[in-house]
Amino acid sequence: MENFVIHKAATRGAADHGWLKSHHSFSFANYYNPDRMNFGVLRVLNDDTVDGGRGFGDHPHDNMEIISIPLEGDLVHKDSMGNEAVINRGEIQAMSAGTGIYHSEYNKNGTAPVKFLQIWLYPNKRNVKPRYDQVKIDLTEKNVFHQILSPNAEDAGVWIHQNAWFNMGKFDKGAETTYQLNDKTNGVYAFILSGSVTINGQLLDARDGMGILADSLNVKAETDAEILLMEVPMEL
Template sequence: MENFIIHKAATRGVANHGWLNSAHSFSFGSYYNPERMNFGVLRVLNDDTVDGGRGFGDHPHDNMEIISIPLEGDLVHKDSMGNEAIIRKGEIQAMSAGTGIYHSEFNKDGSAPVKFLQIWLYPNKRNVTPRYDQVKIDTAEKNIFHQVLSPNADDAGVWIHQNAWFNMGKFDAGAETTYQLNDKKNGVYAFILSGNVTINSQALAPRDGMGIVADSLTIKAGTDAEILLMEVPMEV
């Protein structure tokens, strides 16, 4: 059995704060849509553009797995755990907020914007000791998916307190591949970073999202494309 939902890019909630332009795939801040609260444990998928020299000051989180993926430019990160880092395109950051953290993120460049995905997942363990993880990701080889996040500290990419797997891939026009789920009870939320793609025969364009529950995914790039797959438990 296969079930799916498609979120076209133009239907996302939009918040333009002047220095921050954010598109919300799910309800967030002033954007509330009762039909878009989450996809399984995937609670937030924000597509953020931050002006040069601007950013998010110190603010708190708890009991959430927080993932940042820079798409363009560099982010300066500081947190109450004592971490200070620069997160660049080609890297992924994960934080387990657990019992509570404060952190800030700013655009390192004084003039050019920084673009990144901010993703929140509900954890499978509450009140864990907060932790920080940041690694480089290698997606240079085309037409395959590269794992960038998992539940396992020894696997490729960052790890989090959740039975989730993220994969990213760049595909040439006409390339076709399949994705087999790590856990058959999970679903997959696909986010198209660029290009035109079909997933299980459903057409998707840049910044479209598709949540799907199926045994496997058949993915074909109609143009050169870049894709993020987020495999997540469906029970919160």
């Protein structure tokens, strides 16, 4: 693999089910691209918009770490473990599907859409007891990355069964920072939520993705921007 790969927003897979509009950074459902099966253990990155009052009915998962990050609106979650919660922008949800769970996700609002990222990572432990985690994330301080996910239950954010770290940040135009990897054997998949940024010399715009193999990332906001960094193991 090259030391980086760029997935421009317009090259993602797209699905329009009427009530659901989704863009797939990696192969998913009817979108299949053999060159976009995963980035290390990062298997799914879906950019979903769900119409008011609609959603995903009860469906199963197993042996996958599933992360949801609302970007706009309110998402109602129910699962076979007895959890029922509303996930808002400013929160992150993680589920370890393990031996198997059923869950559903619905837009709480009757008219306004809900927009969220659905992210799947292969776990480093199979057939674990299913679990659910949801926490608030505070991005108030700008021009820095805030950790929102890690392998450690005592750290900030949610934790999962994988040697992965997620960070989010809001940046003012012209702001620069450096991201140092927690594990230098990992790679980082950067996803630009809004604005334009330069990462290690590569210009990225809103909804572009970039997979990078490097010890550190040099990040510069070319406009006001919001960025998600997903540091993940490269070995499945």
